[in-house]
Amino acid sequence: SSGINAEWPLRPGSLLKPLPVAMLKLAEGRENSGIFGTSWFSKKSKLSLEFRLLARILATYILHQLNKDGSLRLAPGCRHNVSNDSSKSLENLRSLVNNKYYSSHIPVIQKTIAMVLDTNKTMKNIIELIRFLTVTYYDCEVYLSDIKFAKGYD
Secondary structure, X not given: OOOOOOOOOOOHHHHHOHHHHHHHHHHOOEOOOOHHHOOOOOOEOOOOHHHHHHHHXXXXXXXXXXXXXXXXXXXXXOOXXXXXXXXXXXXXXXXXXXXHHHHHHHHHHHHHHHHHHOOOOOHHHHHHHHXXXXXXHHOOOHHHHHHHOOOOOX
């Protein structure tokens, strides 16, 4: 038969992995386009603190839904089998609670950390997280209304 091979060599997670890596670069407070490409000589990011936080949260959530073997967590209740990148991203997110620049965002950070760690939340629940962050930070933006009222997967 000419159907799709069950042993397809690429896992969905391996295709998805570049996205959170790129998002974490956006979340950095400095642009690495300075002299010699180092952050020491780079300029401050033009992106808002809220946007950078949103990028960091979404990247952490996505990384936490990718198992070490490249598969996605799609079944609630399954234990997280996360990579070092995911653990590092989560620790960086947790550290923001003690950062004075993020003091007004502590409730959002704490709620999203709980969502990341909840074994009943899977990749299918990312729309719930996106909706929460959109309503929290961009509630007045009419063009995002489709996200605010989007239905998640059950």
